[in-house]
Amino acid sequence: MAAKLASGETTSVALTQAHLDRIKAVDDKVHAFLFVDEKGALEQAASVDAKRAKGEKLSPLAGVPLALKDVLAQKNKPTTCGSKILEGWLPPYDSTVVANLKKNDIVILGKTNMDEFAMGSSTENSAYGPTHNPWDLSRIPGGSGGGSSAALASFEAPLAIGTDTGGSIRQPAAVTGTVGVKPTYGGVSRYGLVAFSSSLDQAGPCARTVLDTALLHEAIAGYDPKDATSINAPVPQVVQAAKDGNVKGMKIGVVKELNGDGYQPGVRARFEEALELLAKAGAEIVEVSAPNFEYALAAYYLIAPSEASSNLARFDAMRYGLRVGDVDGASAESVMSVTREVGFGKEVKRRIILGTYALSSGYYDAYYGSAQKVRTLITQDFTKAFAKADVLVSPTCPTTAFKIGEKANDPLAMYLNDIATIPVNMAGIGGMSLPAGLADEDGLPVGFQIMSPVMKDERMYSVGAALEAALLSKWGSPLLDLAPTLGAGK
């Protein structure tokens, strides 16, 4: 698309309009979007076209439309984080990610659906209803960023931004047959990203191809003085790596503890095939072990809720957001408590209570304190593993997309979706998921996960591009061509 824009074959307005039409045609079924900014998007598109007409030098993705996960602040546009407590809230400022998108003249179509405050693996926890997987509308699109991935898979948008705390970019990418990357922690600014778990959250690029993802990655990444945890170093050369797709001589480590044992057979099968293709492309497959990974899930479900319980305290009906119960004689304390009870959904409340407990006096050492130690052990495991391999790989998640409602009443079962993705966030390294094919038993997409060391994100893109090329060769056409037709034409 960018090429067509550059060559003048089409305009941003036309491109944007086409996507807005597509959204109108299919989103009542998919429900990827919470807010479609028709007016704003077309205005932005028109201004980009005007710049191009003037002969201004534009960035590679200028004029291409994008779907933005509703957890990122966009000035004067509704930002709900999938929650009732922020219904109608219009931020008076742009997140740095949005500022970077605007700087690159990328057109923002609207905000996508998500699990409330990014807590979930299915987008069923959204206060505004679930998003449906374009591959099978009765199934989940993954979570928490199901809206962004579904928008890509249904061709409602060619680019999307997600955020990933325990797998919320990668797992939706896997179950929708799209590409999603969680950059090295600190690689993309968190300023304006509504915090769930501060030491784990990271915004990242999503698209249908590895190269598109890389282009978007370079557009949003970089040091931000407004984020004290952002890395002051040049953005890894991911576009070049994606273009080259060269894995010759690379050591690819299969993590024993995440090799697919016990996973859905189709998931495992596609994973093994992918390994063969990479070996054929010149990589060396080695086995590594990460014995502490089995504790990662437990540690995550202590650290994330703890940080979240503190981060979400600001939603108290005093300065913004929902206010309920402000009747004669009600105290501020009761208004706060009633608002939070009504404004937060079940999963959010569950995690706030869990986090409050894990931090509370007398329990800190046993829970939060211990979890932070597990984090150290996991980081050590990765360090040892990366001494033996340039990247590590695993299936992205144990199963393909499950049915909406299937796991909603079993929190633990839901949490297990993240078992392969969580270690990446704990250590702050980079992680990518790209499509590895469809599972034989249900014809649903399977994801292949690549993990790279801190600030070596380009390695994920080299391996991802190589695999993508090999798979494309094998399939003859992109995987998404096999997705069911939703509206009139794709």
Place this chain on the structure above:
Amino acid sequence: MSLTYDEVIAKYEPVLGLEVHVELNTQSKMFCGCATGFGAEPNTQTCPVCLALPGALPVVNEKAIESTIKIGLALNCSIAPFSRFARKNYFYPDMPKNFQISQYDEPICVDGYVDVEIETDEGPKKFRIEVERVHMEEDTGKSLHVGGATGRIHGAEYSLLDYNRAGIPLVEIVTKIVPGTGKYAPEVAKAYVAELRDILRSLGVSDVKMEQGSLRCDANVSLRLIGAEKLGTRSETKNVNSLRSVERAVRGEMIRHAELLNAGGRVVQETRHFQEETGLTRSGRSKEQAEDYRYFPEPDLVPVEPDAAWIESLRASLPERPSIHRKRLQEAWAVPDKEMAAMINADVLNIVEATVILGADPTKARSWWLGEISRIANDKNCGIADLAITPQDVAEIVALVNSGDLTDKLARQVVEGVIAGEGKPSEVIASRGIKVVNDDGALMAAIEKVCAEQVETAEKVRAGHIPAAGALIGAVMKETKGQADAARVRELLLGHLGQ
């Protein structure tokens, strides 16, 4: 049963603990770039960060770290090689995030001390107050309670929040427990806060104005029977807004605790509020069910490891310690202790020094600032620093009196003029036409006139009754519009009358 203070100290000994909060005078806030100036229109100095809008992130103000390290060094603390911020979690509308970014078990400065000296029955006595820690945190917004009778929180219908103050850097200085002060606990507490204030002022890191809230003191007091080992239950008193209140609050709490204990009751561990009007404290929030703050390391900020070279350069840049400074001045000026104390109490030491540096004689400088100028400030119900007159002005005036261009009386007029805003001394002199009449001829003319008018009095003087000359001198002064040098007039007058 009400006790006298003497009765209290006969039976009990107090243990003190003092927590002082200092608002730093940085240009911008602790974690964001909003301005910190006092008195701005509500909510005009706020941003996503200090309003705690969803998605906002804090970034540490470098100057705040520097100021805190300087404070720690001035208080003889060790500067921690590794220190971290932590979240203190609790809900309150004036605290936008519903947690405060503070420091918990890894504060930036630890283990210091402050020496104070107070007057006791046995003469001056030194006390060393140990400082447990100095750490950084952020201030809260300001609430206006509307609808109640007193404007205070009890009985208010609703509150209005202004977040301009939210996020301003605060430094908290916490003492270790202070035993062994005996009956002098109130004085020691006051002296400690006063010395702290002077040190902070000399560092230039804060306005340290207790009335404005840039220096806040919480006094913890407990009692135990004399000779007992176990500490008593303490109460914490807030809202202590002046040095005098520190002293009164400590004394008041000691009496209150003793009365309770004597009556067989027990002291409740709680926060109390000091009432200026009565000197007593009122019960506030009970600390018995202490809020669980669930401290954990602040994930949005990275640790602070101050570089040793930086610390040393800050140490080298510290100004002279106030107590040493005071000793030095006292010696240089040969000022007796009582006068030194007077200057310190009236808070004019620095301004007198500035005047002396500009060339004025120390005694003269002191007498102007402590005398005439203090009197005027008192009348106007304001502080000396609020008056328009500067050390430069006073130094000039002193010089003019020395050179004979002004008499003391005329100098007073000039001082009044400068304070009234009529300009610098030279301008006041010019516009008011103040001039010492030095010309003997003019003086003689006035003297002769007066003697001619007051023949009887003149005769008295001629007869040897010198004191009567006073009236004549007064008349001559009037005649010369007060611009004559009274001493010269007297000389000439007596001479004229044959004395």
Place this chain on the structure above:
Amino acid sequence: MSSLSRDEVAKLAGLARIEMSEEELVSLSKEFTVILDAVARVQEVASADVAPTSHPLSLRNVFRPDVVVPSLSPEQALSGAPAQEEQRFRVPQILGEE
């Protein structure tokens, strides 16, 4: 087996300022028995000689200069306010004390 009683859940809900229904308290208490068992696994490997990680990065001393930057306008600051008066955020009566 670790668990949280309904009363303990209620206390936590109080700390978190969430007014939960009786139903919710009971149901959470049941769920937590399972969840706490699962997360308590961390204690198996969290020995004394392992240092806790609170930041994934090894960054230190990240500061900003003491420079004033334009603030939001009061209109922007108050734009989300559920209630306002005299350019301030209006909140219901506060029971607790600062």
